[in-house]
Amino acid sequence: MTSTTFTVERGRVRMFARAIGEHGTVHDDLAVARAAGHPDLLVPPTFFFTAEIEEPDAFAFVADHGVGPDETILHGEQRFDYRAPVHAGDVLEIVPGESTATAKKGGALLLLERSTVFLRDGQEVARSMTLLVVPREVAPA
Amino acid sequence: MRPGEVLEPFSLPPVTRTTLALFAGASGDHNPIHVDLDFAREAGYDDVFAHGMLSMAWLGRALESWVGPERIRSFGVRFVHLTHVGDVPTCRATVRSVAADRETAELDLEVVLADGTVTLAGHATVDIPVSRSGGETA
Numbered sequence: 001m002t003s004t005t006f007t008v009e010r011g012r013v014r015m016f017a018r019a020i021g022e023h024g025t026v027h028d029d030l031a032v033a034r035a036a037g038h039p040d041l042l043v044p045p046t047f048f049f050t051a052e053i054e055e056p057d058a059f060a061f062v063a064d065h066g067v068g069p070d071e072t073i074l075h076g077e078q079r080f081d082y083r084a085p086v087h088a089g090d091v092l093e094i095v096p097g098e099s100t101a102t103a104k105k106g107g108a109l110l111l112l113e114r115s116t117v118f119l120r121d122g123q124e125v126a127r128s129m130t131l132l133v134v135p136r137e138v139a140p141a
Numbered sequence: 142m143r144p145g146e147v148l149e150p151f152s153l154p155p156v157t158r159t160t161l162a163l164f165a166g167a168s169g170d171h172n173p174i175h176v177d178l179d180f181a182r183e184a185g186y187d188d189v190f191a192h193g194m195l196s197m198a199w200l201g202r203a204l205e206s207w208v209g210p211e212r213i214r215s216f217g218v219r220f221v222h223l224t225h226v227g228d229v230p231t232c233r234a235t236v237r238s239v240a241a242d243r244e245t246a247e248l249d250l251e252v253v254l255a256d257g258t259v260t261l262a263g264h265a266t267v268d269i270p271v272s273r274s275g276g277e278t279a
Contacts, residue, residue, distance in 0.1 A: 012167075019160070019167035020198040021153065026210055036210075045201035045213055049194055050168045075193045079217030085210075129217070 003095040006051045010088035013041045016050060033087075040088040048080055048126050052094060052116055065101040065112055067134050076111070077131035084125045086118075093119040110134040142236045142246045142269055151203035151232040156191055158226055164195045191224040196252050196261050203232035204250070208267045214245065218263030229255045237264075244269060 010030070017027035026033040026042045033041050052058055062073060086092065099114035112132040118125050158176075165176050170192050173180040181189045197218050204213055224230060230252050237247040250263040 016167040019163040020195065020202060022202065042210055044198060045204065045216055046194060046198045050170075053169050075220050077217065077219045078194070078197060079215065081215045082213055 003093050004055045006054060006092045006094055008043060008051070008086060008088050008090045008092065010041055012050075013043055013047065013088045016047055017041070017044055020044065038085070038087060043086045043088070045080060045082070046078075047086075048118055048128050049078065049130075051092060051118070052128060052130075055094065058096075061096070061099040061114055062112060062132065065099070065110070067110065067112070071134055071136075074133040074135070075130070076133040077129070079129040081127050082125075083127075084120070084123070086120065086125050090120050090125075092125070093122075095119060106138055108136060108138045110136060142239055144236055144238050146236040148207050148234040148236070148248075151199075151206055153199055153230045153232070155229050156224060156226055158189070161189060161191055161195070161226070164192055164198075168192065168194060168198075170194060188226060190226075191228075193220040193261070196220075196224055196230060197263075199230060200232050200250055200252055200261060200263060203234070204248075204265055204267065207234060207248075208270050212268040212270060214266040214268065216263070216265045218250070218261045220260075221262050222258050222260045224252075224254070224260050228260075230260065231255075234265075239269070 014028045022028045024032060026036050026038055027044050028041065030041060067073065095117045097115040097117065099112060102111045104111055112134065113129065115127060115129045117127045161175050165171055174184060175189050175192050178189055200218065201216065204216065232252050234248045234250050237249045239246045246267055246269050248265045248267060250265055251259050252261040253259050
């Protein structure tokens with residue numbers, strides 16, 4: 001569970017923004033972003049999840065909690081907290097936190113929760129929380 | 142913003158397979174369940190379905206349309222129901238409360254389909270926009 005570095009590329013921000021329907025905004029148009037006082041394209045609010053899953057081992061913690069490769073894993077909840085705007089050209093350090101596993105409904109659901117902190121020049125700019133839900137067969141009582 | 146105020150709904154076009162393919166590439170979520178019909182059928186679904194994070198991204202656009210970029214302090218959702226190709230999502234918000242200093246507001250958020258199905262339910266804390274005249278916007 002080591003931290004990784006993610007460079008926020010302008011083309012990636014624009015591609016992400018256009019894929020969610022942004023056209024001519026601070027997220028996909030450099031002239032619009034600069035006119036609004038931004039040094040470069042502003043990352044959209046949920047772009048941090050994309051930065052997070054870029055790391056190939058981003059979900060290694062799931063297996064660490066005994067979830068098998070063939071089990072169904074659902075994205076139950078997602079949350080972001082923002083401290084400072086992030087722009088194309090920034091270099092982020094992505095620091096995964098400890099993950100927790102909690103059994104619910106008599107073991108019919110396994111909830112996996114993990115928080116991640118995003119740093120720029122050592123200062124926190126955002127953090128995310130992901131809750132994954134693993135439905136499981138429960139033997140009748 | 143006032144408690145109980147309902148913000149202008151943010152409408153989205155019908156979900157297309159092209160949108161899902163573009164978001165798969167752009168977001169880095171390459172799970173074939175969202176883009177590969179053969180894979181989806183083998184997994185027991187009738188068709189591919191949208192990424193949950195795509196709906197959250199739309200809700201993020203809606204939030205920025207309501208309060209402006211850089212005014213979102215926190216933003217969280219529960220993924221409640223799948224979104225399918227052809228669905229027409231709309232993002233909605235209701236002001237739950239306004240801080241005593243009137244600098245921040247708590248918003249209840251949801252993404253709903255044309256038939257009323259709620260696909261995402263969420264919450265955000267936002268900085269309240271200030272109008273150019275210096276007063277608070279209505």
